[in-house]
Amino acid sequence: MIAVQALRKSFGEVLAVRGVSFDAADGRITGLLGPNGAGKSTTLRMLYTVLRPDAGDAFVDGVSVVTAPLEVRRSIGVLSHSAGVYPHLTARENILYFGELHGLDRSVRERRADELIELLEMQDFATRRAKGYSQGQRLKTALARALVHEPRNVLLDEPTNGLDVMAVRNLRGLLRKLRERGHCIVFSSHVMQEVAALCDEIVVIARGEVVASGTLEALRARTGQEGLEDAFVSLIGSDAGLE
Amino acid sequence: MSQQLGRWRGIFTVFKKEFFENLRDRRTLLSALLIGPVFGPLLFAGLTQFSVKQSDAASDKPVAVAISHPERAPNLVDWLGARGIEMTPIALDDRAARDAVFKREHKIIVAIPADFGARLAGTQPAPILVYSDGSRAFEARAVARVKSLVMQYGQQVAQLRLLARGVDPLVGVPLAVQDIDVSTPTTRSVLLLSMLSYIVLLSMLVGGLYLAIDATAGERERGSLEPLLTTPVPRANLIYGKILASAAYMLLSLILTVTAFAIAVRFIGLERFGMSANLGPTAAAAMIACCAPIALLGAAFLTIIAAFAKSYREAQSYLSFVIAVPTLPLVFAGMLGLVATTALMFVPFLSQHLLITSILRAEPIATVQLLASVLSTLGFGVVLAWIAGRLYNREGLLG
Incomplete structure (x- = not known):
């Protein structure tokens, strides 16, 4: 279980994440959707304690990433962006x-x-x-x-990047299996189909902020757009950086 | 998990993985186990043989000299000819002679001026000009030999003049200087062997170089650094493990290089020209022991630099010149003719160089000096490793 509370992070002049909050429950797959450069990776990197937030905090199973990063690392499994x-x-x-x-x-x-x-x-x-x-x-x-x-909690940063269709299918199968076992899964993606196909909960991030969150149905209802693509584009305000 | 909860948790795990993974990396293996241990002694043997040949050749081979206007001094020419000087007759004025030596047409020119015969007959100092290029060190011996033969000829002429006037020629020889060289075969070879400490220390550093780069800049470039940082091991411990692995390769390289030298010295045959090296098993072991503390310092030093290079390539280009920095004290030692004092033992690399020289000369080493060298070098190593640990906690590390 992960609770993110008003995380902020800047690199020099650039404010990459400006107050991101969301919850990710156990037994559910939570997707961070947003265009490239929206702050998804930076948010995840603060969650897996590689970056230290400038302000705000996040709690993994109730443990703070700011005050007890070593303890947090015991209960998370991380697939980072460049999984060398x-x-x-x-x-x-x-x-x-x-x-x-x-x-x-x-x-x-x-x-x-x-x-x-x-x-x-x-x-x-x-x-x-x-x-x-x-x-x-x-x-x-x-x-x-x-x-x-x-680990109880699994964090994945753009896990399907560069994978062929079969590998993507296998990965989805695995993530569903982990969900059945009650793990808390958070993954980021800029691919709308990907998020729509897999996630129970979607957090839409743009320009370092959460612009909307909820189930796919809730997001559709909120935007009044039936098509998936139209719904996301209306939330983010543009379709730049999305697939 | 319990056995790993200590303060040093993870260090040994990282050390073990880096050590064994790099055993499978041909580049690391070559630099640690081949370049220093094999090429060091080979280079040394080559240089030794070359300098032996040079000194042999200089005394045995006839010296070739161009002689300008030999007809003006036939007796001198006969004298030189009888003493192994091969003369080529030429006829050049001063300017042309300078030019000829400068352009390497002739290495040495002995010029007899037009008034040579007249001045000699008139018992005036008769000029003889010897042209050579002082910047060519290899020819210095030949030039000295030519000059000395000309001087000897002059002395003979002087003695004949004294005899002709009824004076004992010994009147003209007030001093009899004798040159007594007390160097032993062991000390004579030290000049040559001072190179050895340089090669040993350098090949030691090279031994740990690739591991230091691979474990830091390489790790980041492959994208395996970030996953590593998500494990519950304190970041400082990760870098400590990497430093220790690099230090282990340096030690391996040190042991192999010194062993290779000990074997090579036997084949070089220093005895042949009156030298011997104190490099038996005991001396080799003492050298390894003296240099071992460098491993920690060197590994921490290289790791810090490699950890903050942006890429593998950048780390490589930094380190290829940074690696020469620790050898600077050796250069100064050579230039200033430094000898072992306790104060100098606090300078890493210099103290090891001085200790190695003492061992090779079979001189006793003061316990204080040995302790000062070992402890101060280890101390510097610990401090540098600690700094590396601090630096590894920075976010900038991720690049």
């Missing part, structure tokens, strides 16, 4: 390394690695070095690595 893997390690070793960094005992992390390799169907490349992996294989590795410690 270690090229000289195999997928399995990549997963095990993160398990160890999370403080899991050897037997636990080995069991988790095997489970995730099966869950994400990584068997045919899991023991090969990551150098030369396809985009989809790299993403699976990064995802498995993010889930090794069974």
Whole structure:
């Protein structure tokens, strides 16, 4: 469960996030939708404690990202925008390394690695070095690595970028599976279809602010637009940076 | 989780991963385990052989000299010819002679002026001009030899004149200077071996260089830094682990390089020209022990710079010249002829250089000096690593 309260962040002169608030409940998929440069990534990076907010706070299972970032990191799994893997390690070793960094005992992390390799169907490349992996294989590795410690909350920044259709379908399936198990899932995207197909709750962000939030139906009702695209465009005010 | 909750949690995990991952990286492996340990001694052996050949050649080979107007001093020419000077007769005036040496047409020109014979006959000092290019160090020996032979000829003439006047020639020799060289074969080889400490320290740094770049700038460029920062390990501990892994490669490189030198020195055959190096197993072990504290300092130093370069390439270009900075004290030591004092032991790299020199000369090392060197270098290393940890907490790190 994640509660975001009036987060602000600027980089030098640029005010990237100006007071973003929303809630993401357990057992639901919450999508941050907005054009490129709207402040989605910056918001997520504050949630996963890589950036420190200038003002405001966010609570992950009731723990503050500002005052207890190390504790927050124990209960989140993160797929960051540039989910790089270690090229000289195999997928399995990549997963095990993160398990160890999370403080899991050897037997636990080995069991988790095997489970995730099966869950994400990584068997045919899991023991090969990551150098030369396809985009989809790299993403699976990064995802498995993010889930090794069974985090209650999963944060994903543009997870479908650069994936082919099959990989996107697999990812959706996995996120739904995690939702069924009661995880809190937050992911960002600039692809409207993506968000509409997957999310229970949509937070529309533009120019560093939340311009609307709610279920897809609620957003349609609010804008009076039946078409998905028209609804979002009317909320954001332009269609620049959306797909 | 309990065993990892300590203050140092994660450091060993990061160290282990960086160490083993880089064993699979050909670039890191080459720089750590091949370039220093193999090319260092090879370069050294090559330079040694070259300088041995140079000094051998200088004394044995006949010296080639162009002699301008030999007909003006036939006796001198005969004298020089009988003593291994190969003469090419030419006829140049002063200007042409300068020009010829400057343009490398002749290396040395001995010119006999027109009034040479008349002045010699009149017991006036007779001029002889020796043209050479002083900026060519390799020819200095040949020039000195020619000048000394000409001087000897002059002395012989003087003695004959004294005899002709009924004076004992010894009157003209008031002093008898004897040159007594007390250097031992070991100390004589030190000049050559001072290069060794330079190569050892440099190859040590190169050994940890690629890991330092890969673990920081490389990590960011691959996009694996951000996921790493979302794990519950304090950021400072992440960089400590990386610094230790780089230091471990430096130690490996150090051990291999010194071992390779110890073996190479046997094959170079320093004894052949009256030198020996104190580089047996004990001396090699002492050298490794003296240099080991550098590993932490060097790794922290390189890591700090690499961590804040914007890209792998940028880190590489910074480090390729930064890596020479620690060797500056060695250059000063050479220029100023510094010897080991306790105060100098507080200067990292310089103290190791001086200790290595002492070991090679088989001189005793004061315990105070050894402790000062080891502890101060370690201290600097700890401080730099701590600074790296502080810096790693900054957001700017993400680039």
